Amino acid sequence: MINLNGLKKIILDILFPIECLGCRTPDVWLCKSCLEKIPLNTMANCPVCHKANNASVCKSCRTVTALDGMLITTSYENPIIKQSIQALKYNYLTDLAKILSELMIKYIDSFDKKNIPAILYSQSELMLTCVPLHKKRLLERGFNQSELLARNFNQHFGFTYIPELLMRIKYTSAQALLSKKERVTNLNDAFEVNRDFNIFNKNVIIIDDVATTLTTLNECAKVLKRAGSKEVWGLVIARGS
Ligand SMILES: [Zn+2]
Ligand SMILES: [Zn+2]
DSSP states (O other): OOOHHHHHHHHHHHHSOOBOTTTOOBTOSSOHHHHHHSOBOOOOBOTTTOOBSSSBOOGGGTTTOSOOEEEEEEETTSHHHHHHHHHHHHSOOTHHHHHHHHHHHHHHHTSOTTTOOGGGGOGGGEEEEEOOOOHHHHHHHSSOHHHHHHHHHHHHHOOEEOTTSEEEOSOOOOGGGSOHHHHHHHTTTOEEEOTTSOOTTOEEEEEEEEESSSHHHHHHHHHHHHTTOSOEEEEEEEEOO
């Protein structure tokens, strides 16, 4: 007798047979050797004007974003990365979150000690969170990919992790489906800080899967700063175009 879960697994196995997205090795979504071949971002730039620095937003770009810096693990141009992120989000292959968060860990650990952003040293004042989904979207998808990434990432670093620090109060269209212009206004007033937590003078790192125009992270940073936080940085797997 096959129960419902067994049946679900069989159907998923037919639709998405488990094999490495890179080399088709069976039974893994991303094998060790393909994972090791993914080049990590070695350049640190201002996320707005791309001037080389330590990944912080440079002085002259402060007027256009509330973010203080961006940590970008690898390139979205890498087909394995693009496929993995899409499979995690749209094909519900949640096992990929663990694998992708390993890349994030490796990237943070690879930072040149002289150039490492100070926020990563501010342990006692540092809070880690993720970009939240609206309750309705969470029900549709069943999980928040950014939360899975952040949770796995933090198992290594052990920062103060508060997944519910930000709340999404507006149900909006998916950013990816909108034009550049629409993306900017789509998220106006979409986020709020959960007042159960005191973030006065705290530094916050927000994890998301992909950043494109930085609109989502900027909106999150805006409300965090309004609520009193000090520095706000984003950490993503990749930056899309
Ligand atoms: Zn492989
Ligand atoms: Zn700049």
